[in-house]
Amino acid sequence: MIPVLLILIPLVTGLVSFFLKQPGTAKNWAVLSSLVTLAVAMVGIFFLPANQLAYDASWLPDLGSRFTLMTDGMGKMLCLLTVVSFPVVFIATYKNEYSNAHNFYGLMLLSQAGLLGVFLAADALVFYFFWELALIPFYFLCSIWGGNKRIAVTFKFFIYTFIGSLLMLAGILYLYFHSADHSFAIKSFYHIKLAAKTENLIFWLFFVAFAIKMPIFPFHTWQPDAYEQSPTATTMVMSGIMVKMGIFAVVRWLIPVFPNASAHYANLVIILSVTGMLYASLIAIRQDDIKRLIAYSSIAHIGLMCAALFSLNKTGWEGVMIQMFNHGVNVIGLWIVADVIEQKLGTRKFSELGGLAQKAPVMAILLVVMALANIALPLTNAFIGEFLMFNGLFQYNMVFAAVAGISVILAAVYTLNMVQKVLYGNTVATTENATEMSGNVQLVLIVLTIGVIVLGVYPQPLIDLTKDTVNAILVK
Amino acid sequence: MPIQYYIYLCLALFSIGIIGVLTRRNAIIVFMCIELMLNAVNLLLVAFSKMRYAAAVVADQNTSVGVDGQLFVFFIMVVAAAEVSVGLAIIVMMYRNTHSVDINFLNRLKN
Amino acid sequence: MSKLVYLIPLFPLLGFLINGLGRRSLSKSMIAIVGSGSILASFVLSVLAFFDVKANGASVITLFNFIDVESFKVAFAFQVDQLSSIFLLIITGIGFLIHLYSSAYMNDEEPQHYGRYFAYLNLFVFSMLLLVLGANYVIMFIGWEGVGLCSYLLIGFWFKNNNYNYAAKKAFVMNRIGDLGFLLAVFWLLYKLGTASYTEVFAHTAQLSSFDITAITALLFIGAMGKSAQIPLYTWLPDAMAGPTPVSALIHAATMVTAGIYMIARSNILYTMAPATQTLVAVIGLATAIFAATIALKQNDIKKVLAYSTVSQLGYMFLGLGVGAYTGAVFHVMTHAFFKALLFLGAGSVIHAMHHEQDIRKMGGLRKYMPITHITFLLACLAIAGIPPFSGFFSKDEILTAAFVKNPLYYFVGVAGALMTAFYMFRLYTLTFLGQFRGTHEQEHHLHESPWQMTFPLIVLAILSVVGGWIGIPEVFAENAHSLEKFLAPIFAESTKLAEHHHLAASQEYIMMGASTAAIIIVILFAVNSYKKYQTSEEETAGVSKLLENKWYIDELYDAVIVNPLHAVAGFFKNIVEKSGIDGLVNGVGRLVGYGSRQLRLLQSGQVGSYILMMVLAMVVFILIWFNDATIMRFLEKIF
Incomplete structure (x- = not known):
């Protein structure tokens, strides 16, 4: 029952939220709901036996689809990320005011339900259903509460993801008709044997959908715009969790279903990913906007994850697993700082910032820690993930690893650029009257910082948590 | 009289109708041309039906082959009458609004 | 003792946390006590560890499993052996002196920045200790990047000045380039051997092909190039002088920049097995030594001269590593740490007295105002120039002798570099301390000797600069007097076995020593003579001087x-x-899609006539398509 509860709580509270007319009530309601989900997830993942974590019920019997949910190590970890992130996001942006806050929080909670559903689904139709459920709120969140160019950006985001979803649906239907027992269950998908040519073709239907979501070069251009224009709370969820949907889906729905095609196209995919890493890193160097910089940096990091996935070895995969969690934590931390700066000073342009270290030392320290995690300095959490991922990539092909390694250098360049331009130097007109950030944000960031350090020094629990997924899939 | 003559007449009438519809802008004339086309078809239907009957009656005295053609003509006349009443009403309304019966003024569905 | 080795890095870490978190509430003296005290505690423990190693040999202490995945395990483990215990002593010993010095040097800062400074400095010592204590390459890498971070933070310590920030960023990025090489080497090891721990790697070198070893050592050397400022990645070090002077002394002279030498000395077996890389190391080291020395000849910023001198001396150390004189390189690390830290601290004392004036053209005649600084600085200059019996002579001589055995050309280029060293050091010394004072009257009025916290480290380091070389007296002078070599023998045992042994005849060695010493003395006298009467001139330099400047x-x-x-x-x-x-x-x-729709929309003109025309045309087309030519022809024939 736990997985169902995990989906139902945000779903129901989200729907209820639409009817709460007081903005303050809606805000507290959302925080409460996310905390309850967190508690349920904690109990479920850490205290209950494994058989409590699966669920199966009849759904659409005529179609051969059952409402099946399951949790393996990767699912647990991503659920954990989701349920931890939402309270963090809500609390960190508690002081932000939204028009029609009840709708805003309602949509946010619906997206949480969708995300959890994606991570738990063990039936292709259920998976597709939640995939779309997670996306639709984002269209509205971005197009209603976003920045000036929100309509055009949402449109682009919509076109990208919609094309991806359509291709995936076509792929799912094809597999459904070719499964032995005409069912959408993940197990029957895993047993489908396709001719090499068809497998290669259907592989792309799925891959493009997931590549858009991750995003992988050259399917990425929706992302910086969407991150920039969305309200920051939404951006945090998008980059912290939603992009993990793509990686998660590759692990669960792509590589095990198309093992031969995955191996066949591994080189191509890795080349795309590595190109994307360098490309995004280079662009990040020239950015003048905190949000866009973080967006491109995120593209570079995701590129590495994708490359490590298609190296198809355990070392790389274990790195990807823990990096999914760690990247979520780090990038949310960065977004929180970006949001604080934008809310306080009304600008995100580096050219209009500077000298904040004098005015807000606590924020400066926390931003520096997050920035260091972003460049994967040892003893921060990201180092372990990147170390393992590069290792995996290196085992696959040394040259790819060496070329991808250049992005490590570029990451230092753009991240330190950001730190320098925001924090150091003399104050300018906009930052003259800047103040320290408020208590709730400090609290959240300190919690994240502790997480960054602890997972950086002792990453073993995360590695152990996801070992079963890696072994189960790669042994196949 | 050979059937060809009927066909010539019908083709001529129909073509006049088409050309009238295509070239004239006066709604009433367009309307009349449409009627002309309808009646050309009616005439053709009657002619063919009569011819078929003439061919069939030789074999069987009591045959009713070709009656359906005549029936169609009645349908068409009824529909045409209804259409004329609606169409003329629209033209009158149009004249009231625009003081013209030029169909090129009717290129807009709203406003 | 060996169980308590984790305390050595723990104290600086605690110092970092206390000073970092309490920098707003603690008083300055409290901060200084915590900052220096934690290092002193580490130093005491390091001394104990040193004697423990001397008595009981090396030991590895595993704390916990850092990364444990299917294909390899990396333990968070410390290795205390002869090599690391020497480095522990250098780091904590000199580290303590520099912390003490800083407590007076940085006294003008506000308390919160004072606290920040000591926090960073403690964090640096922590990272550096991690680097030398790590029992595998991954832990070493943690320290390796950690010291890079601290260097970044300390170079940009005065963060209001954007030039300093750029210097800090440059240092970090250049180090990262090297770090990538290091990281790739670690991946290579993990891939081929499934382990990164020193003991296991060195025990299984047989499983590596010679290509593997060459590649691994070359990649590791790229890491060393970045950290130890060798060609082509050296340009960050002179810029790093933007940081406070004690930082330059500790990080950019005595400890962090020698990490590359430590790493290669640690991996000496691999390097001995890769002659191609060794040649590369030697050539790069020698080229850096001579190249940086030429630049130092013409610099006018007191710290820049010392910075290029550091780059040049590091080059000598790499030359030593490249020709297989591992002990000599470590020896030079040690003596260099003494005299270069002393030079920087002396320079700091001068800068302190001159109110942050660093241009040596505006100094002069400081001898009578700052006697202790002057004497200690002079001793350091003699040591670095290589005058016997000062420490620099022994270590440099050991390296150059080994270079001569390998290839006489190395030796002659190296000696040329040593002559330049003597020249620029005594140019610096003469311009600063001899002659007439060339600064403003106000500056002259304020000239004073520094407080005891600053002079005490100077004196201690001066003593060490003089006697520090005596632990490595060459064979020609006395049998078995090279106690450092004996102490380090277990570390380099494998390499010694592999390497060829040539010994120079004692007479030849004496001639070489004598000739080079005589040449150096002549150069020193020449330098002192030509700059004693120096007067500030605004002349534009041209030609080679301009190039060097x-x-x-x-x-x-x-x-x-x-x-x-x-x-x-x-x-x-x-x-x-x-x-x-x-x-x-x-x-x-x-x-x-939009364009297509707009074009299609034109068809929808609202003109009934055009619709009908289209309808008619379409019907004609359909009829023509539907019925083939023959049918139509038959139909027409029938009618007409």
Whole structure:
């Protein structure tokens, strides 16, 4: 029952939220709901036996689809990320005011339900259903509460993801008709044997959908715009969790279903990913906007994850697993700082910032820690993930690893650029009257910082948590 | 009289109708041309039906082959009458609004 | 003792946390006590560890499993052996002296920045200790990047000045380039051997092909190039002088920059098995030694001269490593740590007295105002110039002798570099301390000897600079007097076995020593003589001097060849590829649909006539398509 509860709580509270007319009530309601989900997830993942974590019920019997949910190590970890992130996001942006806050929080909670559903689904139709459920709120969140160019950006985001979803649906239907027992269950998908040519073709239907979501070069251009224009709370969820949907889906729905095609196209995919890493890193160097910089940096990091996935070895995969969690934590931390700066000073342009270290030392320290995690300095959490991922990539092909390694250098360049331009130097007109950030944000960031350090020094629990997924899939 | 003559007449009438519809802008004339086309078809239907009957009656005295053609003509006349009443009403309304019966003024569905 | 070795890095870490978190509430003296005290505690423990190693040999202490995945395990483990215990002593010993010195030098800072300074410095010592204590390459890498971070934070300590920030960023990025090489080498080891721990790697070198070893050592050496400022990654070190002077002394002279030497000495077996890499190390080291020395000849900033001198001395150490004189390199690390830290601290004392004036053209005659600084500085200059019996002589001589055995050319180029060293050091000394004072009257009025916290480290280091070399007296002078070599023998045992042994005849060695010493003394006298009467002149320099003064325009070259093109490519991606290329494609699809619709919309004109015309035309077309020619012809024939 736990997985169902995990989906139902945000779903129901989200729907209820639409009817709460007081903005303050809606805000507290959302925080409460996310905390309850967190508690349920904690109990479920850490205290209950494994058989409590699966669920199966009849759904659409005529179609051969059952409402099946399951949790393996990767699912647990991503659920954990989701349920931890939402309270963090809500609390960190508690002081932000939204028009029609009840709708805003309602949509946010619906997206949480969708995300959890994606991570738990063990039936292709259920998976597709939640995939779309997670996306639709984002269209509205971005197009209603976003920045000036929100309509055009949402449109682009919509076109990208919609094309991806359509291709995936076509792929799912094809597999459904070719499964032995005409069912959408993940197990029957895993047993489908396709001719090499068809497998290669259907592989792309799925891959493009997931590549858009991750995003992988050259399917990425929706992302910086969407991150920039969305309200920051939404951006945090998008980059912290939603992009993990793509990686998660590759692990669960792509590589095990198309093992031969995955191996066949591994080189191509890795080349795309590595190109994307360098490309995004280079662009990040020239950015003048905190949000866009973080967006491109995120593209570079995701590129590495994708490359490590298609190296198809355990070392790389274990790195990807823990990096999914760690990247979520780090990038949310960065977004929180970006949001604080934008809310306080009304600008995100580096050219209009500077000298904040004098005015807000606590924020400066926390931003520096997050920035260091972003460049994967040892003893921060990201180092372990990147170390393992590069290792995996290196085992696959040394040259790819060496070329991808250049992005490590570029990451230092753009991240330190950001730190320098925001924090150091003399104050300018906009930052003259800047103040320290408020208590709730400090609290959240300190919690994240502790997480960054602890997972950086002792990453073993995360590695152990996801070992079963890696072994189960790669042994196949 | 050979059937060809009927066909010539019908083709001529129909073509006049088409050309009238295509070239004239006066709604009433367009309307009349449409009627002309309808009646050309009616005439053709009657002619063919009569011819078929003439061919069939030789074999069987009591045959009713070709009656359906005549029936169609009645349908068409009824529909045409209804259409004329609606169409003329629209033209009158149009004249009231625009003081013209030029169909090129009717290129807009709203406003 | 060996169980307690984790306390050695723990104390600086605690110091970092206390000073970092309490920098607003603690008083300055409290901060200084915590900062220096934690290092002193580490030093005491390091001494104990040293004697423990001397008595009981090396030991490895595993704390916990850091990374444990299917294909390899990396333990968070410390290795205390002869090599690391020597480095522990250098780091904590000199570290303590410099902390003490800093407590007076940085006294002008506000308490919170004072606290921040000591926090960073403690964090640096922690990282450096991690680097030398780690029992595998991954832990070493943690320290390796950690010291890079602290260096970044301390170079940019005065963060209001954007030039300093750029210098800090440059240092970090250049180090990262090297770090990538290091990281790839670690991956290679993990891939081939499934382990990164020193003991296991060195025990299983037989499983590596000679290509593997050459590649691994070359990649590791790239790491060392970045950290130890060798050609082509040296340009960050002179810029790093933007940091406070004690930082330059500790990080950019005595400890962090020698990490590369430590790493290669640690991996000596691998290097001995890779002669190609060894040659590369020797050539790069020698080239750096001579190249940096030429630049130092013409610099006018007191710290810049010392910075290039450091780069040059590091080059000698790499030369030593490259020719297989591992003990000599470690020896030189040690003596260099003494005299270079002393030089920097002396320079700091001068800068302190001159109110942050660093241009030696505006100094002069400081001898009578600052006697202790003067004497200690002079001793350090003699040590670095290589005058016997000062410490620099022994270590440099050991390296050069080994170089001669390997290839006489190395030796002669090395001696040329040593002569230049003597020249620029005594140019610096003469311009600063001899002659007439050339600064403003106000500065002259304020000249004073520094407080005891600053002079005490100077004196201690001066003593060490003089006697420090006596632990490594060469064989020719006395049998078995090289106690350092004996102590380090277990570390280099495998390499010694593999390497060929040539010994020079004692007479030849005496001749070489005598000749080089005589040449150095002549150069010193020449330098003192030519700069004693120096007067400030505004003359434009030209020709070679100008080239040297501008550091061979290497920074400009890097900007033109690497930085600017990358910037341009990035701009091209950002403005052209991203906007017009990919986005253009995506938006193009949208626009195409829009355009098509707009064209189609024209058909929907609202003109009934055009609709009917189209209808008629379409019907004609359909009829023509539906019935083939023959049917139509038959039909027409029938009618007509």
